[in-house]
Amino acid sequence: MDVNLNRRPVPKPDMISNPCAACSVRDMSICSVLNGDELREIASIATTLEFSPHDPIIDEGEPAEFLFNVTGGTVRLYKLLPDGRRQITGFLCNGDFMGIAVNQNYAYSAEAVDRVKVCRFARNRLETLLDKYPHLEKRMLGMASNELIQAQDQMMMLGRKTAKEKIVTFLLSLSQRQVKVGGKASPVALPMSRTDIADYLGLTTETVSRTFSLLKRDHAIRIEEGGMISLPDIDSLQQVADGY
């Protein structure tokens, strides 16, 4: 997913005067509701950062000083129990906003899955902007609503679906996400490890692996070059995911 390994892109002229205007994920992010001047203003409080795989981005419990917009790569959000059990609450990518669910302190941790680019805002300065631009605040509320809906689907998955249903639901959600950002539905990229998938679905790595093997055997999925997974019959997978 945009693994820009070595060099960073050479800034184009318009990126210097108004970098956010040239942002590739602007349409999907909170920034989609901002006009040119507003974009310039938000650019002035934004810092772009890059993270390597496994780098921590935020730590649960720390003061919530910053909010983030993911502009490249994949981020995992997770919580830990004292004995080390981990629940990944979501994978974020292009355009996703990180830090809505925050009071004084972060309620979860975040790490880079692959090479990640983010846009970072100081919390208090972003809040000033929110006060100034109610339509930005409205946009945030809209994004929070969507996250809540997703969270409920996730609860259904964790509480009531079988291992097979979970895996298929997961693959379909990745597929839909790819479509939403303008990609193809079928060969799905899996940047995260089996352990990550397990901790997201409430399973173990072994069960994830076995379930993949099962789906392969039944020709419900096929492994392509570079670990991409193709979904030959999305409709029938959707039936499986919904428990029919």
Added chain:
Amino acid sequence: MDVNLNRRPVPKPDMISNPCAACSVRDMSICSVLNGDELREIASIATTLEFSPHDPIIDEGEPAEFLFNVTGGTVRLYKLLPDGRRQITGFLCNGDFMGIAVNQNYAYSAEAVDRVKVCRFARNRLETLLDKYPHLEKRMLGMASNELIQAQDQMMMLGRKTAKEKIVTFLLSLSQRQVKVGGKASPVALPMSRTDIADYLGLTTETVSRTFSLLKRDHAIRIEEGGMISLPDIDSLQQVADGY
């Protein structure tokens, strides 16, 4: 949707001029940020309704015409799979807002657990008010944030906790809720059935029942008059809930 079975309550005098000012849950609800005039205004677009146990309040998939504030009783939010498996995504009570996680259509269903009172707003009229009063919108965003944090805790519970940990976590959350609305921590009221608890925790009724028996045997909980559950040692229960 509007299943107001018999009669509605007789309004008291102050409820007529400004019913919301007298609302017992105002401090906890979205309305806490509104002043006298604003309260009068929101009152003008609000309808109070009552529901009996098991009455449907909203239906997943229906157009999201209304939003609600719970002012009494307990509401269960849930989603269903086609084969009938149910996941309860939350129990709402006094002061909770219902409908943040809503686009054009409701993303979940809601039913009355016991006798429920709500304040109902037409969605479009409430949105007009949100545009007019940015601090109300800010309040909504704050409530949405809190719901997201809760949702993440819920995911951790569903995905990674054992049956015993789930039940104890659940009891403690009820206890904390009681404290938040000004009640006592220890004898906890359980208005919902074992089946509801099971569908909330991703368990079966039998497992819920067995786990209660286990906790009773170990003197971790005690059943009081009227089905109230007392928690003799909240600190040690907290240890269990956190998986130590």
Added chain:
DNA sequence: CGGTGCATTGATCAGAATCAATGATCGTGG
């Protein structure tokens, strides 16, 4: 080449589900 980390596969186990029966509670009507 050998090491390290990740994925797969196998064997066994355990926690919770399922199937089944009994018990408690409550509302209703005789």
Added chain:
DNA sequence: CCACGATCATTGATTCTGATCAATGCACCG
């Protein structure tokens, strides 16, 4: 007022899904 039925909760016996324990395979990299 009691008896009956309905609903819900509890308990027991058994099954089964997914976890755990363990070994092997595979790819990447110094």
